[in-house]
Structures are given as structure tokens and as C-alpha cells.
Amino acid sequence: MSAPLRRFLGTESGSATLLVAATVVALGWANSAWVGAYEQLWATEISLRVGDAELALDLEDWVDDAFMAVFFLVVGLEVRRDLSIGELTDRRRAVLPLLAGIGGMVVPVLLYLAINRGGDAVHGWGVVIGTDTAFLLGTLALVGPRTSTQLRVFLLTLTVVDDIVAVTVIGVVYSGEIVVPALLLAGLATVALAVLGRLRVRRTWPYVVAMLALWLSVLESGLHASIAGMVAGLLIPAYLPRRREVERAASSATAFRQSPMAQVGRSAQGALARAVPVNERLQVVLHPWTSYVVVPVFALANAGVDLRGGVLADALASPVMWGVVAGLVVGKLVGVGAGALGGEALGLGRLPQGVGPGQVLGGAALSGIGFTVALLIIGLAFDDERRQDEATVGVLLALVLATAVGWSAFRLAAVLHGETSAGLPMVLDRPVDPEHDHVRGRPSAPLTLVEYADFECPFCARATGVSREVRQHFGADLRYVFRHLPLPDVHPHAELAAAASEAAAAQGRFWELHDVLFERQDRLELEDLAGYAAELGLDVERFLRELDEQTHAGRIRADVASAEASGARGTPTFFVGGRRHVGPYDAGTLIAALEAGRRTEDDPALA
CATH class of the missing domain: 1.20.1530.10 (Na+/H+ antiporter like domain)
Known part of the structure; x- marks a missing residue:
């Protein structure tokens, strides 16, 4: 949720x-x-x-x-x-x-x-x-x-x-009895709200003014x-x-941290509001x-x-x-x-x-x-x-x-x-298999972080930096696992990008193309993907043939099915030690969740 x-x-x-x-x-x-x-x-x-x-x-x-x-x-x-x-x-x-x-x-x-x-x-x-x-x-x-x-x-x-x-x-x-002039004014206020919404006005006060006018008009109209x-x-x-506005807000907040001045703070506040x-x-x-x-x-x-x-x-x-x-x-x-x-x-x-x-x-x-x-x-x-x-x-x-x-x-x-629960599953449906899954880190590491992601999702792109920080924190004690959950209804290039990553994996270069796709996720057309394959030194002809023949569609569908069975509904969704993580997914929160899981394994009485 x-x-x-x-x-x-x-x-x-x-x-x-x-x-x-x-x-x-x-x-x-x-x-x-x-x-x-x-x-x-x-x-x-x-x-x-x-x-x-x-x-x-x-x-x-x-x-x-x-x-x-x-x-x-x-x-x-x-x-x-x-x-x-x-x-x-x-x-x-x-x-x-x-x-x-x-x-x-x-x-x-x-x-x-x-x-x-x-x-x-x-x-x-x-x-x-x-x-x-x-x-x-x-x-x-x-x-x-x-x-x-x-x-x-x-x-x-x-x-x-x-x-x-x-x-x-x-x-x-x-x-009660309808007062037509007041009803007409209510109609004008409604149109004003619709226009503000259509123009995507970012400030709150124009909406508040229009809403007050609408409320007063409706009250006087008899409705x-x-x-x-x-x-x-x-x-x-x-x-x-929007990703651009989120990043602008983050930059403004960083600027205020470096220069805690009233004018910079006001700018940061405005950027956060617009985001x-x-x-x-x-x-x-x-x-x-x-x-x-x-x-x-x-x-x-x-x-x-x-x-x-x-x-x-x-x-x-x-x-x-x-x-x-x-x-x-x-x-x-x-x-x-x-x-x-x-x-x-x-x-x-x-x-x-x-x-x-x-x-x-x-x-x-x-x-x-x-x-x-x-x-x-x-x-x-x-x-x-x-x-x-x-x-x-x-x-x-x-x-x-x-x-x-x-x-x-x-x-x-x-x-x-036996209907004792009415919630989504919390447990990872398909256990991690180093022979099948894409794993970064030591395959036998004691800690596991699984991410279901979409290459066109801007929040997944930001999460790649989070996962990098988590891996650096735990070193050889953590294995990071990537699974596909493309959301084509909102990200039209996601399935093609997922197929491209699997075509690269067939030539032993999954993680290299994984990083490139997230760095350039605003350019995921077929010709872009072919260019990335050439940059990485892949066999481009084989790469494009596998995309055209949908060679890896079954692998992607299997990941999507495991996401569905595991309760993952959006991206990014993380699983810490086999259980779905609910809440913020910043590096500090994920590190704390992994540490808690390690303490539980070390001391079964905490489970």
C-alpha cells in the first residue's frame, strides 16, 4: 500500500x-x-x-x-x-x-x-x-x-x-429552494477550480479562494x-x-543545509511545495x-x-x-x-x-x-x-x-x-536462487536484500543509490538481488528495457546494462538500447534478435508472478531476509531492518 x-x-x-x-x-x-x-x-x-x-x-x-x-x-x-x-x-x-x-x-x-x-x-x-x-x-x-x-x-x-x-x-x-444567481456564481467558481487544475497551478491559495467562493455561493443557492x-x-x-521537481527540491534542501539563510530556506520550501x-x-x-x-x-x-x-x-x-x-x-x-x-x-x-x-x-x-x-x-x-x-x-x-x-x-x-488474514502476502514467494537470480555480492552471504524494480520508474533509479549505500555498509555480508516488475500501464518502455537487460545477461553483462538503463531511463527506445549494447561491446545482432523474438519474456513473467504472489504491487518493493519491507526505503531504514533481521537470526528468542 x-x-x-x-x-x-x-x-x-x-x-x-x-x-x-x-x-x-x-x-x-x-x-x-x-x-x-x-x-x-x-x-x-x-x-x-x-x-x-x-x-x-x-x-x-x-x-x-x-x-x-x-x-x-x-x-x-x-x-x-x-x-x-x-x-x-x-x-x-x-x-x-x-x-x-x-x-x-x-x-x-x-x-x-x-x-x-x-x-x-x-x-x-x-x-x-x-x-x-x-x-x-x-x-x-x-x-x-x-x-x-x-x-x-x-x-x-x-x-x-x-x-x-x-x-x-x-x-x-x-x-431548499434554489436561488439561481447564487447557483450561477457557484458554477463560475467550479469552472475556476477546473481551470486551475487543468493548468496544474502549484500554489495552494488560488484553490482556497476558489473553494471559499464556491462554498459561499452554494450556501446561498439553497443547495x-x-x-x-x-x-x-x-x-x-x-x-x-515529477522526477525533475523532486530532484530540484532535493538540491534546494542541500543548498539550505550548506547555507542556512532565510532566502535559501524560502527557496527550498517553495521547491518542496512544488514537488x-x-x-x-x-x-x-x-x-x-x-x-x-x-x-x-x-x-x-x-x-x-x-x-x-x-x-x-x-x-x-x-x-x-x-x-x-x-x-x-x-x-x-x-x-x-x-x-x-x-x-x-x-x-x-x-x-x-x-x-x-x-x-x-x-x-x-x-x-x-x-x-x-x-x-x-x-x-x-x-x-x-x-x-x-x-x-x-x-x-x-x-x-x-x-x-x-x-x-x-x-x-x-x-x-x-480458515480466513484469519485479509492482507497481502509478506513472505518472498520464490526463494533466492543464485543460479537463476541476478545477485550482486557473495551468493552465500548471510544477509539478503531483494528488490522488485522497473527500469523506467524514477523512484527505482533513486533507489539504486540507496542499494549501493546499503551494500557498502554491509560489504561481503550482503547479497543484493534484482527482480523485474515492469509496470507498462505507467511506464511504456519498462518491458522492453527489462527484456534488454536479460538479453545483456545472456552475454554476461546484466549489471553493466542495469546501471546504464537507470542512468539514462529517459532514453529507452529500441535504438537507444541498441546503442547501449554496442557501447558495452555486446553482440548487437544477437541482442536485437532476442528482443524481437521475445526470448526472455518467460523469465520476466516469472519475476512478475513471484512479485504478485509475494504481495509486491508497486516499485520499488524490497524484501529484507525474505519478508516484504513496509515503509520508507532510504538507506538508513533498510540498514536498520537488515540489522534487526541479523539480530533475530543470532538470537531466536527475538523472533
């Missing part, structure tokens, strides 16, 4: 604890002698005035309309990143989560409407469409498999569908302001850092705030239901409450499970590696935790406070029941089907 995705998942899981605490505090406060203070707090008016222009909202509206717009902005940023360079770049991987997401909305809505067929209760159908990502991932960490990285990615992809549809429903179905956050997030582009896309910079800044402040404060403002005075008894007898419970607990389980498993049975896609059917059902059950979006829609769907309380009780009860059903599904999957 990429570092941004690991960071995203970790933050969401950590915020679940705060969500639970905020919910408990809200319920306790609303059912105490200080309930008046609770209601008075959220009714407090806060206004902003510039000249004759004034924006006045009570505190609860600030939370629902402003804070939640930031929350959906972060969701939109993550969706855009996944579509551009993340898990959803391979559209085939998105088929089953897409089907599961659609099923997880259609079935709950049908169940809700089957229980609430008429009257104002019908308006609450939107309450059951959403899934709370923070609660889902936090609960998964508590009740799910020991390792759940692949299942978490699958569920996160599924919630993308939920979030987009939920915001669309909020904006279209649950908005719910949360839609502004999602639209803005989807329009801010995400892309991989990281605005999309990811905003996520890094905003995501902790939305996870640890926005969502818990939203729970504190919206989960406080006074259950006294017969409210709880009325809720338990209310079709609205049971419609919410049935939709979230039963509907999500059936809809998500049928969409994912049915789609796989029909051959429309396949489950992520390491994820079993029982674990899918466990995740489907947990997707019935609709907390944040559900509470937001409750306030928009019902004007009657009694109805709001009944629906809120349903959401809270569904949270408990969905967690219990998910826990049961995971336990049964482990006991009946």
Missing part, C-alpha cells in the same frame, strides 16, 4: 475512538440535568460581517454546513487521488466495489421504503444510503482479521461510491453546502511527483483536522437525543426507527455481500488477493455503520423533532447491531473457512 493510503487509513481508524467518546458525551449530556445548556450551546448564533455583507448561522449550522463541507472536501480529494494514481486507476479492480456499493444503497432503500410506505416517513430513505468511513475502519481494526489491509482497501473503495451518491442525494433531494466540498475535492488534480501536488498537500493538512476535530464535533452536535419522556419507547414502536435499522443492518449486509460475491460469481471481477467470502460478508455488515452521513441527512429529511429523534435512535442501534453482526461473521469465517 502506498504511504498516502496507509496514512489515510490509519487516521480514520484512530478517529473512531474520538467518535465513540463524542457520541457517549452527547447522549449523556442530552439526558442529564444540563440538557438546556446542550441545546443553548448549539443554538448560539455566530456571525461574520464585512461591511454590509453578513453571514449569520447558529453553531449547529456552522458544524453541519461549514465543518462538514471540509469533511467532504477531504473525501473528494481522496476520491480524486484514487481515480488518478491510486487504487482506482485499474478500473478492473473497481468493478466489484462498484457493484457492492450500488447494492449497498439500493437494497437498504428498498427495505426502508417497504417498512415506511407513506406519510412524511418516506422522506427518510436517504438516511440508510451512507457508510461512515471512520467508524467502519476503526471497528474493522477492533473486530476484523488480524491483518486486514486488502479488505480495508476494498471497503474504502466501496465507500467512494457511497460518498459520491450520498453527497449527490443531499445536494439534489434534501436542498446543501456539503456538495461544494465534494465538488472542490474532485476538481483538485492528483498526480505522481508535492496540491491535492496531497491539502490532505496532509486537513485530514487530521477532519478526523480528530470535525467529525467528533459533528457527533457531539447531532447525536444528543434526549431519550426521556417516552422518546425511547416511541422510537422502539416507530416504523422510521425500524426502517433505519433494517436498512443499515440487513440491507447493507445483503446489498454489499450480493454485489461483491455475485459479481465475482458472474466473472465480472475478482476479490482482492487474500480476501475471502466470509470476510466480505463481515465487511458488508460493518458498512451498516452509517453514523456521520446518516445523522446529517436526518436533520435535512425531517422537520419534526420527534421523527429526528426516532431516526437517530435507529442509527445508534444500527451501529451496535452492525458491529455485532460483523464480529460474528469474521469469527465464523476464521473458524469455518
